[in-house]
């Protein structure tokens with residue numbers, strides 16, 4: 174039995190197969206409509222979510238399966254002190270697979286150690302968000318046609334942004350991918366990403382503060398939100414929250430074929446006036462998230478696809 178804790182749990186070849194499967198699901202949805210008849214996914218969300226929880230549920234329903242779960246710690250027995258390990262033992266009796274989001278880093282890993290069903294990390298604290306990364310990879314490969322030979326700008330909260338950490342770890346495995354890390358000094362990527370991931374894999378990267386400086390060189394801009402929930406003090410959050418705002422004027426500095434991605438939710442960091450720009454791909458990204466989660470469920474449940 175396989176779990177998914179990190180995007181690195183799949184080899185590059187396995188990822189290619191998963192993304193191929195997601196593209197086939199996009200083209201031929203009817204072929205997949207009953208492959209999970211009789212199966213259930215449990216969505217165990219100890220932290221708020223719109224896209225990840227609902228896209229897992231939509232994915233299982235698109236495959237003919239059913240869903241159960243909870244959307245906050247307060248509506249589960251976690252509020253009475255039940256441990257993640259005990260909860261997953263129960264859920265293993267009710268469902269065939271589960272997706273867990275938790276504010277504590279490593280909580281889904283703890284669950285996977287005692288689970289008798291596959292556990293998917295749906296985001297653990299500031300650590301990893303592997304299914305967002307699968308979504309990002311599918312979006313980039315589908316819209317750019319490749320995952321290599323890219324210059325990628327990552328902008329915003331690179332310190333606490335788990336989507337950024339997971340995406341960098343996944344992309345260093347492809348040839349000739351360069352990174353421009355755009356953040357205020359206080360929100361730079363953690364040392365382990367710089368040293369153990371970028372430098373250890375001999376990747377070109379530079380760190381800049383001004384978005385305007387980076388834009389002309391990018392194939393792809395990955396914007397992120399400054400996350401209020403990760404700050405210890407409100408004053409720091411308020412000082413940082415509007416540090417970057419991508420608007421029409423800044424988009425004029427970017428190449429005509431640069432894609433703009435964002436894991437969402439956004440707050441102010443992308444002005445709504447950018448939404449109609451053909452380079453804005455963040456709503457398409459949401460749709461790709463359903464296809465890739467369908468492919469992931471089929472893969473972890475080892476459902477035979479003819």
Ligand code: CP
Pocket residue numbers: 221222223224225226296305436437438
């Ligand atoms: N991208 C993402 O994880 O969104 P949610 O927090 O709404 O799930």
